[in-house]
Amino acid sequence: MRATLRLAMIGCLGLALTAGRAAPAPDLKAFLAYPFLTDLVAPERGGALAWIEMREGKRSVWQARGADLTATRLAGSGLDDGMELAELAFSPDGRILAWVRGGGEHNDWAANLPPPNPASAVAQPTQEIWVSVEGSAPVQVAEGAEPALSATGRLAFVKDHQAWTVTLTPGAKPEKLFYDRGKIGDLAWSPDGSKLAFVSHRGDHSFIGIYAGPDVPIRWLAPATAYDGDFAWSPDGTRIAFVRREGEADLLASPLTETPNPFSIWVASVADGRARQLWASPRTIEGSYPQVPDGMFVRWAAGDRIVFRAEMDGWPHLYALSAGAGGTPRLLTPGAYMVEHVALAPDRTALIYDANTGATPGDIDRRHLYRVGLDGGAPVALTKGEGVEFTGAALGGGKVAYVGASPTGPMRVMLAGGGTPKPLGEPGPAYAPPGMVVPLPVSFTAADGTLIHGQLFVAKGQAARKPGLIFVHGGPPRQMLLGPSYMDYYAHAYAMNQYYAAHGYVVLSVNYRLGIGYGRAFQHPAKGGIAGNSEYQDVQAGARFLAAQSSVDPARIGIWGGSYGGLLTAHALAHDSAIFKAGVDFHGVHDWSLYPGLITRPERYEQGDYDAAMKSAFESSPESALKGWTSPVLLIAGDDDRNVRFDQTVDLARRLRAQGTPFETLILPNEIHGFLRYDSWLRADEASVEFLGRTLKP
DSSP states (O other), X not given: OHHHHHHHHHHHHTOSEEOOOOOOOTTHHHHTOOOEEEEEEOOTTOSOEEEEEEETTEEEEEEEETTTTEEEEEEOOSSOOOOOEEEEEEOTTSSEEEEEESOOOOSTTGGGSOOOOTTOOSSOOOOEEEEEETTOOOEEEEEOEEEEEOTTSOEEEEETTEEEEEOSSTTOOOEEOOOOSSEEEEEEEOTTSSOEEEEEEOSSOEEEEEEOOTTSOOEESSOOSSEEEEEEEOTTSSEEEEEEESXXXXXXXXXXXXXXXXXXXXXXXXXXXXXXXXXXXXSSSTTBOOOTTTOXXXXXXXXXXXXXXXXXXXXXXXXXXXXXXEEEEEESSOSSSOEEEEEEOTXXXXXXXXXXXXXSTTGGGSOEEEEEETXXXXXXXXXXXXXXXXXXXXXXXXXXEEEEEOTTSOOEEEEESSSSOEEESOOOSOOOOTTOXXXXXXXXXXXXXXXXXXXXXXXXXSOSSEEEEEEEOSSSSOOOOSSOOSSHHHHHHHHHHHHHHHTTOEEEEEEOTTOSSSOHHHHSOTTOGGGTOTTHHHHHHHHHHHHTSTTEEEEEEEEEEETHHHHHHHHHHXXXXXXXXXXXXXXXXXXXXXXXXXXXXXGGSOHHHHHHHHHHHHHTSGGGGGGGOOSOEEEEEETTOSSSOTHHHHHHHHHHHHHTOOEEEEEETTOOSSOOOHHHHHHHHHHHHHHHHHHHOO
């Protein structure tokens, strides 16, 4: 009786209500039934394709082979089991395809944790390597990750941070290739398959090593007090090009200001390990090592040239450098846009990439496919229009495959070259949820004069003065598009923004500073993140823009977002509850000072500098303004989160409860940061829809 009375009192106060599974909102499942396609790859010599499809949590591996590239489904359980499929890898000739089943969230923090178990299976899940030879039935050959196939069909992989191998014969047992005291990664066979190059990560430095056989010591390439990696074999296998840098630059890991993190391109002899520097980037902010988008991308191209990505003009672009003479790199992709997802053509004379540029208004918030030759000439557009196209794979003979989608249609793998692009694979069940809209490209100005881009989702023909909803992405180095994203987390967010627009909300997705797509200065702003939270003013500007729309009721504006978007959702509710009447916070960061490791290497700083950085970290956190938080919030998180620690949600809930702020929670046992199960997303979305409807549509 006493316990019952106590629970009833808590419910009346609106505190700590655990959100149960609400009744499904009308046609929510229709919006979540989109096909998501990822990991589109082609073998080094072209002639085949593979990709991964996910629909309602059911993952499958597809392969297209033969002259007409007939696509077949190779693998997939047909279950929403949360077992990720990833890391597709062809042998150079395309005869063998390998992939990994299980795992998730690849970062240093998660590296020593067992594979996640989001379905709460009784048996502990494992991370497995599967192989299909010439399209045959797949076979599990080992436990591990990062499969790498040689020209001779030999498979190497990583297990427990060491390099292993297994022969592709029935009953073969995996064997450790060699011992190394570092953490092994980035396996790559030489062109003839006789040697294996790898990176040995050793904390404050890393080496590139060459394994040449069981009786040959590891050969290290010019070892130094540096981070060496991002390497590429020469076509004849006698040299390796690699990137050297002194340290890692990360906006959120710097104390209060960003400092240059230059890098250099080196070429080493495989025979003796000696190396020489070909070129060094300028010691400027723009000359810093480019970590996003999509890493460095280093390849050895035709004409003894090395191609790589850099941001020396303030945008991520491709450059070519002579492997023999060095000199000044030649810019291949000039312009105020970002180059992303790059592939080298089989003959090594051209690069295929997607970029946020084109002739259609709003292309800065799209992706289109381009080809640029290494022998000169301007990039050539392969796609255009109001759709999005990304992750190109070069097949040879002028053929290119890519993933494409319209703003209101499903993703498909498309084949271009020699006529109208044609879809590959089976279309699957129709994806046509009612009420989808073509989002509008919009822009508005933050308080400090910074131009901010966004996408406005508004349905026609509905009653005026609807509630408004701000969406903020995570990352933060991400960009929401005028169509589905190439990342599954944001493809889901796009579908939900479409759902909200179709059900009586006007939605504004805000691409705030710290994000990609608008130049390096935008991505690395002054006083961003833990150094001052300057990006929050972009959210405030978005709210002003949304409130000014004639179709929006400014008294009913809410906000939702995940990860860094959860942090900004919490900021909005803490600083501006008068504007934001409710919010849904997916696994957000709420107190930066709970992450002292973000102030990298505290022993490097004077105590006063470190104390100032920690003070700034807390003052840049939502919990520093908690007393102003009066609007209700729904907190959603998985307790096996490996990107944002679960204690961020625990701590916020404890503080909100203490001051009487209304909040509700939906906790998903054993789920990770990017939920692995469709059922988890469905439960979270049902709870979000019900909560926002109850708080913004009374």
